[in-house]
Amino acid sequence: MNRLRVLCATTYQFYGRLFALGCVLGTSCVASAAEEQFNDALRAASSGNTALLDQYSASMQQDSLGYYPEYWKLNMSLGYQPSGNIIDFAKRYPQSAMAEKLAADYVEEKVKQADYSNARPVVPYVTNPDQAESCAVAQVRAKSDDPLVFAEFKDLWLNTGNLPESCQGVGRMMLTSPLMSTQDKQQRLWGELRAGQIDKAQATANAMGLNLSLAQFNQIQSNPLNYLWSAPKNNDADYAYLIFALARLTETDLDSGLSATNRAAENVPEAVQKYLYRTVAYIGGTTVLKNNFNRIVLNYFDASYGGLPFSPEEAEVYARQAVRFGAWDSVMRAIGSMTITQQQEDRWQYWLGRAYEQRGDANSKRIAMGIYQQLAQSGDDYHNLLAQERLGKNYNKREQAQPSSRDFQRLDQDIHFRRAFTLKKINAPDSYTNREWNWAVRQAYLREDDGLLLAAAQRAADLGWYDRAIYAANRTVKKHNDNLSYLTPHQNTVLSYSQNVNLDPAWAYGLMRQESRFVTHARSNVGAGGLMQIMPTTAKQVAKQMGETYNPAVLTDMNTNIRYGTYYLSMIQGQLNGNAVLATAGYNAGPNRARRWQANTGTIAADQYVESIPLSETRDYVKNVMTNATHYGAVLGQGIQNIGKWMRAIPARIEQ
Structure with missing residues (x-):
C-alpha cells in the first residue's frame, strides 16, 4: 500500500495538481487510499483517540477524504475550540460539506454557552443552515445589534409548535426588543394561551407588564367550563384567562367549546371577542382526526376575521377548512390573511385561482386563468399539473436532456x-x-x-x-431528464405484479418512489420496510389473503416486497370505491382514516379532499404520489398524461 501511495503522489505531481485533492487517474487511487484508512480513522474518532487521528490526518492529506480526521478531532471538543480553529478549517476546505457543518455546529454550541463573541466571526461560514442553526445565527446577530434580524423572524415569534431551543431563545430575545409592538406581544400571548403554553405565556405577559397567576391557570385547567360560567371580563388579565379557559374546554370537548363561545364572547372588546372565535376555530381545525370536519369551525374562523392579524399557522388552517367546504370567499380571505411568502407558494396561488374561478364573473375567470397559466408554465409538480388540467392542457414528457x-x-x-x-x-x-x-x-x-x-x-x-x-x-x-428523475428499477417485476392485480404500474411506481426512493433496505421509524414500506401487520394480512405463510424475513426481499405492496394497494383500492386518491391516502394513513375523511353527503372534488387531509404527512404523500404517477405514465410510454386521470371526485362516505 505504501508503493500505491507513492504512485498516487507521483501521478498527482505529474499532472501539475490539476485537482485540489486526490489522484487524476479516475477514482481508483483516491478510493484505495481512502478505503484503507477512512473507516479506521472513523473508529479512532469514535474511541476518542486523538493521537491516532493526528496520524491519519498526515497520511490521508492527499486523499479526497483527507479532511475527515481533522474534522473529527475538532468536533470532539467543539465547545472548547477557539473560533480561529474553525475559521482556519473553513478556509483550507472552502465551500465543503464538513466545513459548513463544523461552522454551523460550532455556532449552535457557542450560543448554548451564551458565548456570542466567539460565535460571531464564524457566522459568515454558515451558508446552508437548518431551522435550529438559523435561529442560533439570529441570536448572534441580535447580540451584535443587528436591527433587522427580528423582523425576519416575525413568523417564528408567533409559532406555537415544537421549536428547537435556539428558536425559543430568539423568541425570548424578541420579547425585550423595541421593534416588537404591543399588538405583536398581544398576538403572541393569546396564541400561547390558546396552545396551553403557560410558562411562555407568563413570560410574554411579564414583558407586557401583565401579571398572570399560575395558581389561577391551574384552577381554570381543572374545570374550564365552571370558570367560563362566571368569568370576570374587566381587564387584560381577565381576557387572558378567558381565552385560556375556552381553549382548554374546546380541546377536551369541541362541541362544548363551540357552544360556550357565544357566551364567552359577550361583553368583551371586539378584538378579544374575535380571538375567542379564532381560538375555538383553530382547535377545531387542528383536531379533525378526533372530531371530524365541522362547518361551524369555518363559521367561527370567518367570525374572527378582522381582529388581530392571523399567524401563518392560523391562516393555513383557516384556508384548508375553507377549501374543504368549498367556501370560496373564505378561501380568498384566508389567503389574503397570509404572509406574502405564504401567498406566493404554488399551493395557495392554485387555491386563489380556484376561488376566483368559482366567482363566475368574466373578470374573475380571467384572473383565475392568468394564475393557472403562470403555474402551468413554472413547473411540473402537483399544483402545476392541477393548473394545467384547469386549463385543459395535458402533461407532455419533456425533452430528455443528456449529459455530455x-x-x-x-x-x-x-x-x-x-x-x-x-x-x-x-x-x-x-x-x-x-x-x-x-x-x-x-x-x-x-x-x-x-x-x-x-x-x-x-x-x-x-x-x-x-x-x-x-x-x-x-x-x-x-x-x-424524466427518465432519471423518475427511475424505473426492477421494471419487469413491477410491471408483472401490477398487471396481476389490475393495477396501473405508473401508480405503483409513483407510490414506490415516494415510499423508499427505491432503497431496498429502507426502514421507517414505525417499522415499515422495503421498497413499498410495508408494515409487518399489513404483510401478515396480505400473506393470509394470498394463502401464504407469513415470514418476516421475506419483507427484505425485493420481489416479495413488490408483490405484497401491489397486492395491498389493489386490495384497498377495491375497498375505497376504486378511487386512486382515497387508496393512496389509505396506503399511508390506513383505509379507515381515508374513509372517515370522505364527506357525509355528496361528492367532493379530489383536490379539495387532498388539501383538507388533516395529517400533513398524508396530505403531502398523496400530492407526491399523484404527481409521480402522472410522470410515470409518460416515462412508461402510456401516451399523453393528465393528473385528472388520478383525481376523480371523492364520493360520500358509506358507513360500513
Whole structure:
C-alpha cells in the first residue's frame, strides 16, 4: 500500500495538481487510499483517540477524504475550540460539506454557552443552515445589534409548535426588543394561551407588564367550563384567562367549546371577542382526526376575521377548512390573511385561482386563468399539473436532456462529488455519504450546472444508487431528464405484479418512489420496510389473503416486497370505491382514516379532499404520489398524461 501511495503522489505531481485533492487517474487511487484508512480513522474518532487521528490526518492529506480526521478531532471538543480553529478549517476546505457543518455546529454550541463573541466571526461560514442553526445565527446577530434580524423572524415569534431551543431563545430575545409592538406581544400571548403554553405565556405577559397567576391557570385547567360560567371580563388579565379557559374546554370537548363561545364572547372588546372565535376555530381545525370536519369551525374562523392579524399557522388552517367546504370567499380571505411568502407558494396561488374561478364573473375567470397559466408554465409538480388540467392542457414528457462526455469529465474533477462517490464505494455510513452528495448537488444547483447534475444522476443510477440519482436529477433548472428523475428499477417485476392485480404500474411506481426512493433496505421509524414500506401487520394480512405463510424475513426481499405492496394497494383500492386518491391516502394513513375523511353527503372534488387531509404527512404523500404517477405514465410510454386521470371526485362516505 505504501508503493500505491507513492504512485498516487507521483501521478498527482505529474499532472501539475490539476485537482485540489486526490489522484487524476479516475477514482481508483483516491478510493484505495481512502478505503484503507477512512473507516479506521472513523473508529479512532469514535474511541476518542486523538493521537491516532493526528496520524491519519498526515497520511490521508492527499486523499479526497483527507479532511475527515481533522474534522473529527475538532468536533470532539467543539465547545472548547477557539473560533480561529474553525475559521482556519473553513478556509483550507472552502465551500465543503464538513466545513459548513463544523461552522454551523460550532455556532449552535457557542450560543448554548451564551458565548456570542466567539460565535460571531464564524457566522459568515454558515451558508446552508437548518431551522435550529438559523435561529442560533439570529441570536448572534441580535447580540451584535443587528436591527433587522427580528423582523425576519416575525413568523417564528408567533409559532406555537415544537421549536428547537435556539428558536425559543430568539423568541425570548424578541420579547425585550423595541421593534416588537404591543399588538405583536398581544398576538403572541393569546396564541400561547390558546396552545396551553403557560410558562411562555407568563413570560410574554411579564414583558407586557401583565401579571398572570399560575395558581389561577391551574384552577381554570381543572374545570374550564365552571370558570367560563362566571368569568370576570374587566381587564387584560381577565381576557387572558378567558381565552385560556375556552381553549382548554374546546380541546377536551369541541362541541362544548363551540357552544360556550357565544357566551364567552359577550361583553368583551371586539378584538378579544374575535380571538375567542379564532381560538375555538383553530382547535377545531387542528383536531379533525378526533372530531371530524365541522362547518361551524369555518363559521367561527370567518367570525374572527378582522381582529388581530392571523399567524401563518392560523391562516393555513383557516384556508384548508375553507377549501374543504368549498367556501370560496373564505378561501380568498384566508389567503389574503397570509404572509406574502405564504401567498406566493404554488399551493395557495392554485387555491386563489380556484376561488376566483368559482366567482363566475368574466373578470374573475380571467384572473383565475392568468394564475393557472403562470403555474402551468413554472413547473411540473402537483399544483402545476392541477393548473394545467384547469386549463385543459395535458402533461407532455419533456425533452430528455443528456449529459455530455465533458460533463462526465467535470464530474470526475468535482471534489464534492468525488468525496460522495468515494464514500459510497467504501460503504461509509449514510450520514456522511448523503451529506457529501447533497452538498455536491447543492453547489451544482446554485451554479445552475444542469450538465453536471445530470452526469451525477446518471452515474449514481448506473451504480444502483437510485435515491441520490433522483435527488440530483430533480435539482436541474433548465435541462431535465424524466427518465432519471423518475427511475424505473426492477421494471419487469413491477410491471408483472401490477398487471396481476389490475393495477396501473405508473401508480405503483409513483407510490414506490415516494415510499423508499427505491432503497431496498429502507426502514421507517414505525417499522415499515422495503421498497413499498410495508408494515409487518399489513404483510401478515396480505400473506393470509394470498394463502401464504407469513415470514418476516421475506419483507427484505425485493420481489416479495413488490408483490405484497401491489397486492395491498389493489386490495384497498377495491375497498375505497376504486378511487386512486382515497387508496393512496389509505396506503399511508390506513383505509379507515381515508374513509372517515370522505364527506357525509355528496361528492367532493379530489383536490379539495387532498388539501383538507388533516395529517400533513398524508396530505403531502398523496400530492407526491399523484404527481409521480402522472410522470410515470409518460416515462412508461402510456401516451399523453393528465393528473385528472388520478383525481376523480371523492364520493360520500358509506358507513360500513
